[in-house]
Amino acid sequence: MEKTPLNLFKQKHMMSREIPASPFMKKLGYGTGICVYLLPNKLKRNQTASPWAVKKTLKLKHDTTMYGKRLDFEAEVLRRLTHRNIVEFKAYEMSQDGRFNLCMEACSMSLGDLLEKRYEDKLGPLEVFKINTLGLDISKALNYLHNEVLMMHGDMKSFNILIKGNFGICKLCDFGVSLKVKKDGLLDFDKDPKAHYVGTDLWSAPEIFEEDSTLISTKSEIFSFGLVFYECLTCVPPNTLEMMDKKALDFDDVACEEIEEIEDEEDEGPIYGIRPPFPEDMKLSEDYNDILHIFNICTDDDPEQRPDARKLENIFNELNIIVID
Structure with a gap:
């Protein structure tokens, strides 16, 4: 499996946001090996944007875990999909705690x-x-x-x-x-x-x-x-x-x-x-x-x-x- 480029999020021309460490975000849900958090719509210079859902692995050693590789793979797949009924890719980047984050549109x-x-x-x-x-x-x-x-x-x-x-x-x-x-x-x-x-x-x-x-x-x-x-x-x-x-x-x-x-x-x-x-x-x-x-x-x-x-x-x-x- 090819390793996902770290600047993957730039390929969608989305505005990057600073991703805080997990304890500073609201938990939306979790699954085996991963957790999903809410990133509020707070941007600089009074800009507005919809909130993001941030998906990350539970362990810091991202590249060595099966779930880390799946997150890489999912980011690569999701950024190529464009459909109204598929959750929208926003970014893929590293947060302050050193873990990679798959950022998507947030749903209810x-x-x-x-x-x-x-x-x-x-x-x-x-x-x-x-x-x-x-x-x-x-x-x-x-x-x-x-x-x-x-x-x-x-x-x-x-x-x-x-x-x-x-x-x-x-x-x-x-x-x-x-x-x-x-x-x-x-x-x-x-x-x-x-x-x-x-x-x-x-x-x-x-x-x-x-x-x-x-x-x-x-x-x-x-x-x-x-x-x-x-x-x-x-x-x-x-x-x-x-x-x-x-x-x-x-x-x-x-x-x-x-x-x-x-x-x-x-x-x-x-x-x-x-x-x-x-x-x-x-x-x-x-x-x-x-x-x-x-x-x-x-x-x-x-x-x-x-x-x-x-x-x-x-x-x-x-x-x-x-x-x-």
Whole structure:
């Protein structure tokens, strides 16, 4: 993997800001090996600008960590992407604590965090118009990636979808494990012979768990996207309802890694790569019928039967959604 140039941010002609050390910024969220902070819109000479989200690794030895290399890779990928429904690259530079920072536009929150709060507050399924907005916006982003850029996001899930305002716009983020694909949607091993799908098991398609990596394609990402609709309806990660009941866990205790560890320890059969069942007592109005249909076709066992991103975009366009600006 080529090392990302340190002056990468200059290539986007963005105004640089002084990045303070982590303790002086508000924490927005975190993931395995990384943390995201808020950089306020404070510039010199009374200039104004929107706040940035600053993503950095948790360890100082950036270049020697897997997550540091992923951050380098993500910065290189993100700066080349230009789409309304993909989080905007701002800069990539070193902060006062000696760590590199990937600076992006700041959004209100992730879909995963929003659904977690809905679960805790017992608010039920996400409203139909919000799911339709999400579906159209992310379908557009995937269509752009799959058919123009020839790339898979590589880790489609609710926590990698950002929301601005009250679903005014939804954006795809976190490109640290993205993969190059060919025009037919299959992984491009000619450009990257060591291509390896990382993703997150709970959201992965059945073919991901096969030994033949040539089966992995953009249709695998459509399966993962289908599971995001499941999350919108149940407000929990896919294939975790039974585990939560069995262990009597609150949602806060059910990190994806913990669920995977529990499943490995009990060895009661796979909970990955399947279409998850809905709760038996769950009742949805007819307004959700289109969403249920989309969920079903996206999570078909046969990749050939799943719609591609372009088809999904057309479907959501035909639903006559109401977008809140």
